[in-house]
Amino acid sequence: MTKKVNFKLNGKKVTCESGETILMAAENAGxxxxxxxxxxxxxxxxxxxxCAVEVRGREKLVASCQAxxxxxxxxxxxxxxxxxxxxxxxxxLFATHAEYCADCPRLFDCDLLRLAREYKIVANTFxxxxxxxxxxxxxxxxxxxNHQQCxxxxxxxxxxxDLQKINFFRSEGQGINKIIKATKKDSACISCGQCALRCPVxxxxxxxxxxxxxxxxxxKKKIMIAQFAPSIRAAIGEEFGLPFDDKMPGRIASALKxxxxxxxxxxxxxxxxTTMTEAEELxxxxxxxxxxxxxxxxxxPAWVRYVEHYHPEIIPHLTSARSPHMHLGSLxxxxxxxxxxxxxxxxxxxxxxxxxxxxxxxxxxEFRLKSGVMPVDRVITTREFAFMIKKAGIDFAxxxxxxxxxxxxxxxxxxxxxxxxxxxxxxxxxxxxFLLDGQRSKKIAFKTVxxxxxxxxxKVNIFGRTLRVAxxxxxxxxxxxxxxLSKYDYIEVMSCPGGCLGGGGxxxxxxxxxxxxxxxxxxxxxxxxxxxxxxxxxxxxxxMEWAKTNKRAHELLHTKFKKRV
Amino acid sequence: xPDQKILNLIKKANLCGRGGASFPxxxxxxxxxxSIKKSGKKGIIVVNCSEGEPGVFKDAHILDNHLLExxxxxxxxxxxxxxxxxxxxxxxxxxxxxxxxxxxxxxELAKKENLIxxxxxxxxxxxxxxxxxxxxxxxxxxxxxxxxxxxLKPPYPAEKGLFGCPTLxxxxxxxxxxxxxxxxxxxxxxxxxxxxxLKNPGVYAYSESASISEILEETGNTxxxxxxxxxxxxxxxxVLNQKQLKRPVGGAGSIKVVLAGTDPRRLVKEWLEFYVxxxxxxxxxxxxxxxxxxxxxxxxxxxxxxxxxxxxxxxDNLSASSFCALGASLPIPLNSYAENILKIKIKK
Numbered sequence: 001m002t003k004k005v006n007f008k009l010n011g012k013k014v015t016c017e018s019g020e021t022i023l024m025a026a027e028n029a030g031x032x033x034x035x036x037x038x039x040x041x042x043x044x045x046x047x048x049x050x051c052a053v054e055v056r057g058r059e060k061l062v063a064s065c066q067a068x069x070x071x072x073x074x075x076x077x078x079x080x081x082x083x084x085x086x087x088x089x090x091x092x093l094f095a096t097h098a099e100y101c102a103d104c105p106r107l108f109d110c111d112l113l114r115l116a117r118e119y120k121i122v123a124n125t126f127x128x129x130x131x132x133x134x135x136x137x138x139x140x141x142x143x144x145x146n147h148q149q150c151x152x153x154x155x156x157x158x159x160x161x162d163l164q165k166i167n168f169f170r171s172e173g174q175g176i177n178k179i180i181k182a183t184k185k186d187s188a189c190i191s192c193g194q195c196a197l198r199c200p201v202x203x204x205x206x207x208x209x210x211x212x213x214x215x216x217x218x219x220k221k222k223i224m225i226a227q228f229a230p231s232i233r234a235a236i237g238e239e240f241g242l243p244f245d246d247k248m249p250g251r252i253a254s255a256l257k258x259x260x261x262x263x264x265x266x267x268x269x270x271x272x273x274t275t276m277t278e279a280e281e282l283x284x285x286x287x288x289x290x291x292x293x294x295x296x297x298x299x300x301p302a303w304v305r306y307v308e309h310y311h312p313e314i315i316p317h318l319t320s321a322r323s324p325h326m327h328l329g330s331l332x333x334x335x336x337x338x339x340x341x342x343x344x345x346x347x348x349x350x351x352x353x354x355x356x357x358x359x360x361x362x363x364x365x366e367f368r369l370k371s372g373v374m375p376v377d378r379v380i381t382t383r384e385f386a387f388m389i390k391k392a393g394i395d396f397a398x399x400x401x402x403x404x405x406x407x408x409x410x411x412x413x414x415x416x417x418x419x420x421x422x423x424x425x426x427x428x429x430x431x432x433x434f435l436l437d438g439q440r441s442k443k444i445a446f447k448t449v450x451x452x453x454x455x456x457x458x459k460v461n462i463f464g465r466t467l468r469v470a471x472x473x474x475x476x477x478x479x480x481x482x483x484x485l486s487k488y489d490y491i492e493v494m495s496c497p498g499g500c501l502g503g504g505g506x507x508x509x510x511x512x513x514x515x516x517x518x519x520x521x522x523x524x525x526x527x528x529x530x531x532x533x534x535x536x537x538x539x540x541x542x543x544m545e546w547a548k549t550n551k552r553a554h555e556l557l558h559t560k561f562k563k564r565v
Numbered sequence: 566x567p568d569q570k571i572l573n574l575i576k577k578a579n580l581c582g583r584g585g586a587s588f589p590x591x592x593x594x595x596x597x598x599x600s601i602k603k604s605g606k607k608g609i610i611v612v613n614c615s616e617g618e619p620g621v622f623k624d625a626h627i628l629d630n631h632l633l634e635x636x637x638x639x640x641x642x643x644x645x646x647x648x649x650x651x652x653x654x655x656x657x658x659x660x661x662x663x664x665x666x667x668x669x670x671x672x673e674l675a676k677k678e679n680l681i682x683x684x685x686x687x688x689x690x691x692x693x694x695x696x697x698x699x700x701x702x703x704x705x706x707x708x709x710x711x712x713x714x715x716x717l718k719p720p721y722p723a724e725k726g727l728f729g730c731p732t733l734x735x736x737x738x739x740x741x742x743x744x745x746x747x748x749x750x751x752x753x754x755x756x757x758x759x760x761x762x763l764k765n766p767g768v769y770a771y772s773e774s775a776s777i778s779e780i781l782e783e784t785g786n787t788x789x790x791x792x793x794x795x796x797x798x799x800x801x802x803x804v805l806n807q808k809q810l811k812r813p814v815g816g817a818g819s820i821k822v823v824l825a826g827t828d829p830r831r832l833v834k835e836w837l838e839f840y841v842x843x844x845x846x847x848x849x850x851x852x853x854x855x856x857x858x859x860x861x862x863x864x865x866x867x868x869x870x871x872x873x874x875x876x877x878x879x880x881d882n883l884s885a886s887s888f889c890a891l892g893a894s895l896p897i898p899l900n901s902y903a904e905n906i907l908k909i910k911i912k913k
Contacts, residue, residue: 047847175844
């Protein structure tokens with residue numbers, strides 16, 4: 001039993017658990033203390049000082065993100081002294097943050113602007129002091145670091161070092177000369193975007209594609225196609241204060257149409273192609289005594305970048321199956337274009353992704369189709385998508401859901417759960433048994449591979465043998481698996497905690513709470529779908545057969561990897 | 566059981582740390598001892614000889630003249646904790662001090678009675694040594710990975726200090742005083758560093774409770790003209806006028822004499838520039854606030870000296886919300902100078 005702590009918050013009696021910080025306890029009591037550098041996934045740094053509160057009997061203010069509530073404390077979150085100090089610190093921070101608001105994905109939910117209004121500060125009290133700093137593109141073109149906007153909170157450094165264990169950034173210099181620097185070559189950044197997800201002021205953000213996309217949407221010669229990932233539907237509601245419901249995919253399709261897209265397709269279908277391609281490869285490898293095992297997933301482009309840079313010896317283990325949106329893009333620009341009698345060169349495909357690394361993935365030359373086009377032309381993140389909706393003045397909550405366009409179909413439940421850690425594994429397991437013995441398994445749910453733990457291991461019996469599987473939930477948990485590769489037959493790796501639904505392009509904030517509700521949303525969708533397994537998706541099997549008989553399997557279904565230094 | 570005899574001596578002398586914060590030595594030792602027992606980890610002793618405060622020279626004076634007593638103090642600490650409970654002794658100082666005093670430290674370490682110290686001894690002579698590295702937790706970060714930024718407290722160093730071990734950090738002068746205690750020569754005195762517009766600058770030993778005027782008088786340093794003083798550290802100490810000299814010195818034990826008529830702009834600029842150069846940059850009020858204060862000063866020094874408006878707000882914010890004592894220090898000389906010398910009323 002933990003001890004209870006009783007204290008007074010703004011004059012009201014509050015009880016919390018022993019050891020809880022003042023910030024946490026206040027939040028649970030319904031009092032939101034503003035903070036910029038605080039993120040529940042990261043260690044406490046207490047450097048922005050915006051969350052400082054007054055405690056009776058103490059002359060100095062107390063950083064509420066750091067100090068635990070203690071019995072008998074009398075805390076004032078908005079006393080004149082605390083308010084004054086918060087105003088000062090906000091003014092000071094504003095002068096380190098150049099306002100590039102027009103094309104900032106957080107224009108409509110900017111914490112700095114909100115606090116400036118709330119605390120009635122004059123944002124330009126002091127002249128900007130970082131205007132001469134650089135704007136850098138990094139992560140293979142996926143991300144942007146605008147040093148003119150950095151408020152020196154170090155969240156990016158900690159997200160990369162402590163959460164992801166990549167250590168790409170380091171804080172250098174002293175005092176006002178402090179600056180975040182890349183410590184390694186660009187290829188060492190895996191483009192996961194977990195830094196951007198935890199930057200309180202979007203100094204690090206996705207390499208913004210909306211301006212260019214808006215131009216393309218106005219080009220009448222192009223056929224504009226949007227395809228959206230499973231995780232978008234689980235999270236987009238957060239941007240508009242809407243809880244998840246099963247109308248979300250319809251609303252997304254409706255919004256994309258209003259933004260000017262000619263067709264809207266569902267990447268759940270692409271996920272089914274990935275599952276079948278990958279499960280086939282797995283089954284072949286299991287039958288072949290000389291095959292390289294374990295096989296690992298490769299649909300997470302940040303994981304692929306990690307392998308190519310840090311562990312090129314693992315390249316033979318990666319499945320050659322394309323990732324879902326690259327599969328769907330390949331299908332659209334080959335089979336679908338042929339059916340519709342459209343020149344694939346006229347098609348522009350835009351993937352709406354929870355991911356920043358996908359921006360890098362789409363330019364990998366290995367994916368180029370024979371017609372000379374790339375399967376996907378552009379990637380926007382969930383945040384960029386929400387920005388476009390808000391900028392266009394679309395009332396997302398009031399949108400009438402529309403059915404998206406059918407390219408074959410909208411995919412199975414196995415495709416929907418791709419967004420969650422363990423989802424790819426579960427989708428493959430559902431179909432592997434079918435591929436091995438042709439029997440339809442009654443077992444659909446593989447609950448041992450679900451959940452939020454960093455490393456999930458399970459033994460699954462299929463076809464008279466035990467399949468040893470592991471699910472790595474967040475690249476920070478990869479080391480023990482790489483050290484013991486031979487312990488496993490099949491490994492799923494998602495670089496972002498929670499899987500794609502916790503991806504670097506998802507709405508801010510993303511914490512354990514949001515990851516849990518998005519996970520629940522995806523499994524809820526899966527439960528309700530009539531078709532739960534990829535192998536039940538007949539049109540997918542037919543498409544794959546078509547690709548194989550036309551000797552286009554490699555061009556359309558597979559990819560290659562290479563060492564990056 | 567710890568060597569209670571030593572602890573009792575310290576308790577009886579009511580010895581307080583000489584680094585500036587005047588923390589009671591006995592309770593610090595006791596809590597480090599308790600953490601060693603509780604955690605089962607060996608403790609680490611760190612000698613803070615950082616001496617980054619302008620106007621304070623006592624550590625150099627001790628290194629020059631009193632190594633014998635200092636090592637006696639260090640041996641007393643080892644004997645208190647038990648040699649089996651201490652894994653290392655870090656001697657932390659600037660590269661300059663290290664270079665200057667290494668030969669004499671080596672000589673002392675070579676002595677037979679200091680064998681026990683020599684076995685545990687680690688030199689930490691840091692290049693680019695800064696003001697903040699004297700702050701105990703920043704010092705630990707510097708030793709561990711060269712990042713001169715203070716740590717969150719709790720945990721305190723006594724509990725989880727260097728490399729996560731219970732750590733005793735005492736000032737060089739504190740160990741010197743303990744040395745005097747065990748040698749039976751402690752006379753409730755401390756060192757005073759005297760600088761500024763005076764005849765006989767230098768380091769003097771006087772009673773802990775001696776008043777500023779007594780010290781100036783006895784050292785023959787009371788100026789004939791009107792003057793004021795900065796006490797406890799030139800950069801972090803308080804500014805007092807001639808009517809306020811009946812109090813003890815406090816802080817790091819320094820007195821700087823400034824003759825009346827000294828240009829206020831020179832003094833204020835010196836304080837501001839020092840903090841802008843020395844802030845580590847961890848927290849907003851100190852990193853940004855000190856810079857903006859200097860900016861306001863440069864734009865309009867006359868207006869700055871009213872200590873009103875934005876200047877007042879920035880100073881109050883430093884006192885109220887800075888992460889460590891460094892940021893909260895700048896307002897001490899500035900506010901006391903405004904109040905005691907310029908006679909500007911400051912609302913508390």
